[in-house]
Amino acid sequence: MKKLIFSMLLVLVGFASAAAATVKASDYTLDPPYWWTGMACDTLQIMAYGPGIADAQLTMKPYDGVNVIETVALDSKDYLLVYLDINDNARPGQLEFKFKVGKKSFDKKFDLKARDRRPEDYAGFDASDVLYLIMPDRFAKGESKADINDLEYVVPNNRENPNTRHGGNIAGMRDHLDYIDSLGITAVWVNPVLENDMPGGSYHGYSTTDYYRIDPRFGTNEEWNEFVADAHSRGIKVVMDMIFNHSGSNHIWNKNRPSSDWLNFPDEYVQTNYNLTTLYDPYASDFDRTRTVDGWFVRSMPDLNQRNPHLMKYLIQNSIWWIESSKINGIRMDTYPYADERAMAGWIDAVLREYPNFNIVGECWVENEGGEAYWQRGSKVNPNGDPKLPTVMDFVIATKGRDAFKGNEKGANLNAMYNHLTLDYLYPDPSKILTFLDNHDTDRFLLEEPENLDWWKQALTFLLTTRGIPQLYYGTEILMNGTKKHSDGNIRRDMPGGFEGDTINAFTLEGLTDKQVEAHTFLSKILNWRKGNEVIAKGTLKHFIPQEGVYVYERRLGDKQVVVMMNGANEPRTISMANTAEILPVGSTRHDFLSGENITISDTLTLPSRAIYILEN
Secondary structure, three states, X not given: OOOOOOOOOEEOOOOOOHHHOOOOHHHXXXXXXXXXXXXOOOEEEEEEEOOOHHHOEEEEOOEOOEEEEEXXXXXXXXXXXXXXXXXXXXXXXXXXXXXXXXXXXXXXXXXXXXXXXXHHHOOOOOOOOOEXXXXXXXXXXXXXXXXXXXXXXXXXXXOOOOOOOOOOXXXXXXXXXXXXXXXXXXXXXXXXXXXXXXXXXXXXXXXXXXXXXXXXXXXXXXXXXXXXXXXXXXXXXXXXXXXXXXXXXXXXXXXXXXXXXXXXXXXXXXXXXXXXXXXXXXXXXXXXXXXXXXXXXXXXXXXXXXXXXXXXXXXHHHHHHHHHHHOOOEEXXXXXXXXXXXXXXXXXXXXXXXXXXXXXXXXXXXXXXXXXXXXXXXXXXXXXXXXXEOEEEEHHHHHHHHHHHHOXXXXXXXXXXXXXXXXXXXXXXXHXXXXXXXOOOOOOOOOOOOOOOHHHHHHXXXXXXXXXXXXXXXXXXXXXXXXOOOOHHHHOOOOOOOOOOOOOEOOOOEOOOHHHHHHHXXXXXXXXXXXXXXXXXXXXXXXXEEEOOEXXXXXXXXOEEEEEEEEOEOOOEEEEOOOOOOOOOOOOEXXXXXXXXXXXXXXXXXXXXXXXXXXXX
């Protein structure tokens, strides 16, 4: 945007219609609600919304270091964009705007706040962390101060219906931070908590209707900030889920569109083809590629046009606002490739310019290594330039992991995981791959409770000791299971003990089966061992072709070493240790973290059925 700073106090936009003569200040809103001085980007967009605002006369009281650059009237007369230059001379205080609409006028005040920490102090999540994914509606319910009376659609909580609201909230998550901490978790990824004022309740949170407001059914903005602060006091980072590909259909942008190009396919419903291969397929047609990116995800989620610079500026500022106001440590961006690639790269640049140590992970649901590597920052396989996305998600492990570790009557197919990792050369930075076995959109890793935990333990051991940033789905520690066959709600069931009347309490282990307690104990033991373990967080990875169903790999950092050995067979296997002598010399001794015993390496080693060793020097 070419900056043309007006020295005149009065910015004349036009004259209002007579219909706006009954103007009230409360009928008009400003987004964002406030801002800060000393930001890396000195240009601020304020979106003013209200009846006939585009035809208003605007004046701003002189303020040192702040100038109006320009105002932009959009197609709808109910929007006015005010662009400000906030230079280094600006100090915290209050901007005062006067809008004259017809014969009436009203004042709006806008706070400029002081930043309370350095940009580099916003520490992102990384491979030293384990993310715990929580769907707030299904985790726990606590006491909230929020008021839901101004929502248009208030659907009563009904825990018998898997596809509507159950009543979990931010206060419930906050009440159980001690449990999350004791489990050994270092970061929580929270499914969307912004307002979803939609018919049916939109319990999952992916239909945003207000980008600056926590949904009152989850709590208040203040309660979200308190949750983040409480998590930080325990050393737990917070990753916030955001969605810029689409909004909810009840968002004002859909009911009163700012401009004709604010949405993609604004005049007819065109659904995406859900085929992300078109984005990296060198032979893809324009028709197919356009429908992938511009098609609506579903009818209730209108597709936002990130190529509109005013819309993209709004979304960029929204991310920065939540980071600065609530101190989150990361963003998980939903349906990342369905948005415009270049615009989203610009968004990432803007966020990381403000917060250089921040982290962003994009949901790139591509079930092959090349398709995932296409999206990572510094990609070697993306012909369109640097996509800028720091962290991508390893959907290959999520889709192949169950078959690889469970296997059949002969045992696991650990070669599948070995072969998967051999393609890491495609990624610029394998340490910034989010690894997971399941999440809120996939079948649970366990389709049903297993007969024994041997293969489940091996899968979790691999997840927590291989390269990347592991993520666990809430309830994994107590063997929560299910498929999407009947509904998504079946994989998003309530955490036992999080709601009044629950007879089983996962948070205290009360009422759990012996098998569930065994799972919880095992997972917590590894998680707490992993916490602060720099060999796992920063170490190199070396692995060996599985022999006789036994997979061996090493993590090394300097002189420190962790060697993982697992027998995927359903019977004991004896292997030659000559193959792994470069990391486990014959005659050397290692301590097995899991059993607490010392193991001396001999010429051969017999591993019991489905055995797991985590050896440390």
